[in-house]
Amino acid sequence: MPNPCVLPVSAPVMTLEPASAINFLPGGEVHNMTVTVTQDGAPLVGKVVNLTTTFGALSSSSVTTDADGRASFTLTSNVTGSATVTAKFSYVLPAGTRMVKLPGPDQQVIVLGTPQSGNVIATATKTWETGTKLIVHKFSDNNTNGVQDGGEESLQGWTMRLYRLEGSSWQLVATKTTDAAGNAIFSNLSPGVYRAEETLQSGWLNTTPNPSAQVTLPAGGQATINFGNVALAVIKAWKFYDLNMNGEHDVGEPLLDGWTMNIWPAINGIGSGLTAGGAFSFIDLPPGAYRVWETSQSGWLPTTPVERNITVGANDFAEVWFGNVQLDMGDLPETSTPGTPYPVDYPTLMANDGPRHVIHSIQLGPAITAETDGKPCPICGLDLDDGVTPVALANWAMGPGGGTVDVQVTAIGASSVTTGYVNAWIDWNQNGTFEADEQILMDAPVPVGTTQSLVFDIPIGPPHSSNAYYARFRLYDAPQGVCLRSTGPATSCATPSGLAFNGEVEDYRWDFGPLGVTLAEFSAVQQGETVLVSWETTSELGNLGFNLYRGSSPDGWDRQLNDVLIPSQAPGSPGGFAYTWTDQADLTPGATYYYWLEDVNLAGATALHGPISVDYVGPPPRR
Known part of the structure; x- marks a missing residue:
């Protein structure tokens, strides 16, 4: 773990959910909405978010985030129309903040010289419609409970047929395919009794009735029929802390959350997921051969193979275990x-x-x-x-x-x-x-x-x-x-x-021992195109002089800046002296440099001070 420092931060992030929704009138006058404000994954508490809309009535013109960084409000209309809701949050980053400029593996961090303010804006669209309409919705029921839970995706490309009860028989009304939102929308229907039926695709099982239960639609009414399915094969990837490093999950060894598990080939666009409860399940897998692997995390060592090959058949359930350990060295x-x-x-x-x-x-x-x-x-x-x-x-x-x-x-x-x-x-x-x-x-x-x-x-x-x-x-x-x-x-x-x-x-x-130099100050600052290194002593008993070193990492120096010993200005004196050194040797803009000062006494013994550091941002623009 590095020495204590101010961690780099990113600008705040805000989401407005749901991002889009359709309500049907009457009965669907109120849209419930939630705004969430975070910074680097952590909730921002007590932040005021201002709200505006192009249509309908907001429950409040502003809301304040709670302990989870969230705040809820409503948008209401009893007439048809569409609205764009805008949430706006203002922030200020103080001078000296280390801010992530380019996230990712090539992360760049800048240090703000002056306070920086800004606004974060999120929008959502809401619609109110009327008419006799029936939506057939298709989703992947990962946990087979018949309900679409958070994280369970909607399915596109499934064929749905709508039937209307005519006397004692069911007559086909129309056939449609679910869209990107998982919906097959049947509009301009006559009042009556309806039911839907899906075409089951290979490798899937129903988790809801097929055909569906019947639905009665009055004039101007709307309804939704949900169809859930689950694929036949599942591979469950487990993640654990291998305390004894034996490559096996033993009693008492903790399970680990938040680790990315990956699979190839990806199914339905799902090629990875985070462990929760120690595992992530790859579901909806057609029979075949798969490669499963973990994404390594900094500071962890694997105790099991990081990649496994698994073959599954119809309705198979396979498990694979990945062990890791953290070491202090x-x-x-x-x-x-x-x-x-x-x-x-x-x-x-x-x-x-x-x-x-x-x-x-x-x-x-x-x-x-x-x-x-x-x-x-x-x-x-x-x-x-x-x-x-x-x-x-x-x-x-x-x-x-x-x-x-x-x-x-x-x-x-x-x-x-x-x-x-x-x-x-x-x-x-x-x-x-x-x-x-x-x-x-x-x-x-x-x-x-x-x-x-x-x-x-x-x-x-x-x-x-x-x-x-x-x-x-x-x-x-x-x-x-x-x-x-x-x-x-x-x-x-x-x-x-x-x-x-x-x-x-x-x-x-x-x-420790009879040291000759006591430092009062040791610092480095950029001055124009150079770096000025300064140090001041309070005593120099028995001091012969100094050596100054520079490096590009706190691990150690890689360059001595002085060709000859920098002589003491107060040899044998209980008093001190102030020194400076101008470093202009091969300085690269954007680099961080580290400096060490070595004092040498009359017997040749040395003591090392530092490191100190300076961020070299390059020469100022010419006027």
Whole structure:
């Protein structure tokens, strides 16, 4: 999960439903309508929507959205005619809003420099008609309950025949085919008794009577006869959280909603759908061979094949299961990671058996990130690691009880785990690996929902050339010293690498020791065609100078901006100095740049600050 930031937003969206409708008079004077206002899928509450119409009478000239972002009103007429209803909602996006300019896989985000206002408009059409009329409506009755429910489509291209009772026999009046709305409309009828009959298509079953029940139409009357059908074959695609990663849905493993399931070939235009109650059913399937697959989501890994081939026959019902899991992984640097203060070889990537935890019921701190692989980084800032805080880091000292950390363990949902167990390592000798004697915590218990101060020893040894130390913390739901966890394909013991079936891993880089520089400010702003980088120190005891780095990602820098060390302007001084650097090196409009500042002391030890970032929008227009 990225560092906290303001999420990009889109402009509000408004819908007016139903978008079109016909009512028959008398009896159908009132059209019921609902307006819905959302932004990025979330309801907008308490928003005033203004209403106008070209015909009929509105129940109100404005409505206010409720907790679901909805508001209802009516449009009434007791005479025939047509109306266009317009709903209008005004909004303002404040300056600084990160706004989605181009949604989709190539999403572009712009930052508003000034407040932006706008209007969102939705329209609907309503009609009132009179006359003796009978509508025969055809729909796909997915749940076979004889009623067209939300999401059940209307069917086009079905042949309907209308009969009129003449004496004791039924006489054919007309034959029509249902339109795009699923309707076959029979108009200008004489008063009398009618019934309808459909031509059943191959591969379908009736869910309503065929022929229909009889309907009596008086002069000027209208009625609707509904026909529901369901196809013979169904493939039900299930989606579940595979907690133990065994590829099977076991008791207690949650079902997942909101996942897109796909089928080929598509039937009746339905090639995909979202899981609800853990499943989506592909119905109306003629006998034959089908390919079913899931659409992957960011941060999830599959534990079953993502695609299945299934053959169904008439009236078959088949099920297919797709398992996925979310893992939390580390972000310590590996051998090939640039920008580390000394050579390292920590396991982080999946290919190197990096540490990974199934996200389940407990975590370190209030937040956890889901990744499909580790994110090696020299500054360990790519995950939202917030569960471990060093206490008085500047006062840590070699010897027994020399260091203290505050560790917070929280529950994910309604967790049944009451105690988490923390194992941790710090690379004290700075050789780039975690060795057995560098484990500072071993199955340290922390009650879930609490923060505990954990004290550990710091080995006595010679000082090192760098003040940077890498640390790894792992949380488990049971003690690991005796390898109790065995609920998955491999036993999980407390090591700096490998798989665990609950908890979280958090990686840190801590810089402590006799540092010579204290920063008061570090910032970057665009100035014309360049970027001005500024920093100010409050003290520079023992400082030799600075190096300035730039990168196109917070993962790490890829360019050193200064060819020679930027000299200290206050060497040996308890006071500070203000510095600036003008960056004009190969700047690309539309890019976001990240800057790191490294101070170098007289002994050659370094400390890294940052990153800070700036959105480079390009040079201003020439006048």
